[in-house]
Amino acid sequence: MIIIKNSTEIEKMRRAGKLAAQLLNHIEPYVKEGVSTIYLNDLCAVFTKLHGAVSAPLNYGGFPKSICTSINNVVCHGIPSEKDVLRNGDIVNVDVTVILDGFHGDTSRTFIIGEVEKSISDFVERSEKAMYMGIDAVKPGKYLYEVGKTIEKYIGEFGYSIVRDYTGHGIGEKFHEDPQVFHHFTKANRIPVKKGMIFTIEPMINMGSSYKVNTSRTDGWTVTTSDGSLSAQFEHTILVCEDGAEILTEV
Numbered sequence: 001m002i003i004i005k006n007s008t009e010i011e012k013m014r015r016a017g018k019l020a021a022q023l024l025n026h027i028e029p030y031v032k033e034g035v036s037t038i039y040l041n042d043l044c045a046v047f048t049k050l051h052g053a054v055s056a057p058l059n060y061g062g063f064p065k066s067i068c069t070s071i072n073n074v075v076c077h078g079i080p081s082e083k084d085v086l087r088n089g090d091i092v093n094v095d096v097t098v099i100l101d102g103f104h105g106d107t108s109r110t111f112i113i114g115e116v117e118k119s120i121s122d123f124v125e126r127s128e129k130a131m132y133m134g135i136d137a138v139k140p141g142k143y144l145y146e147v148g149k150t151i152e153k154y155i156g157e158f159g160y161s162i163v164r165d166y167t168g169h170g171i172g173e174k175f176h177e178d179p180q181v182f183h184h185f186t187k188a189n190r191i192p193v194k195k196g197m198i199f200t201i202e203p204m205i206n207m208g209s210s211y212k213v214n215t216s217r218t219d220g221w222t223v224t225t226s227d228g229s230l231s232a233q234f235e236h237t238i239l240v241c242e243d244g245a246e247i248l249t250e251v
């Protein structure tokens with residue numbers, strides 16, 4: 001069941017989204033060589049608490065930390081650790097979700113640590129562009145599959161692949177609500193987009209040609225590319241308006 005949010009709920013989602021965006025901006029200067037992902041986690045936990053909010057990932061389905069940090073071939077759900085120290089040439093996705101006044105704001109970015117080859121910076125930039133193209137494909141009256149169709153058309157030309165096992169999602173009082181938002185074209189998303197829907201768009205793009213992923217048998221969370229290639233992701237929470245999407249996870 002897809003929930004259409006009313007104006008009170010929308011206002012609360014705007015506040016939660018803004019806080020999530022502020023949180024990513026707050027840690028940005030610390031996402032640098034020599035910094036451990038647990039340090040980023042702790043910064044996020046403190047900032048979130050200080051702003052009267054709760055870190056949604058902590059204990060969500062048993063997830064052990066407050067944010068997800070996914071380095072290089074890690075697709076998503078990387079667990080922050082003191083052992084994971086960022087190094088020159090890494091790419092890292094930091095995914096934050098806050099609960100403010102009962103409502104969720106969910107956003108992520110992939111950061112480049114130091115210097116990388118042009119092929120890698122191009123890949124990260126194109127992953128971000130894919131997300132924005134998906135967002136621009138959202139309009140009331142259109143089908144939701146326009147999001148995946150648009151992203152697939154753009155990403156296909158580079159030989160990259162789009163992860164299928166993880167999707168965008170409705171979001172509100174619950175972290176993950178209906179609908180699932182696929183980032184590749186599928187008739188499963190032949191769902192009319194309606195004003196007042198709120199969902200995330202968060203394509204995970206693998207630099208290699210395989211969209212296949214594996215989940216760690218050790219920690220039960222860390223998702224990696226099956227072929228070992230890099231994976232990048234950007235995420236925004238959006239509200240469907242009269243004439244398109246309003247990005248809620250922006251300051």
Ligand code: MF3
Nearest residue numbers: 057060063068077095097106
């Ligand atoms: N933030 C992720 C998303 O975009 C979900 C993380 S779930 C967790 O949907 F349990 F790993 F935190």
Ligand code: CO
Nearest residue numbers: 106200202235
């Ligand atoms: Co999400």
Ligand code: CO
Nearest residue numbers: 095106107235
């Ligand atoms: Co997220």
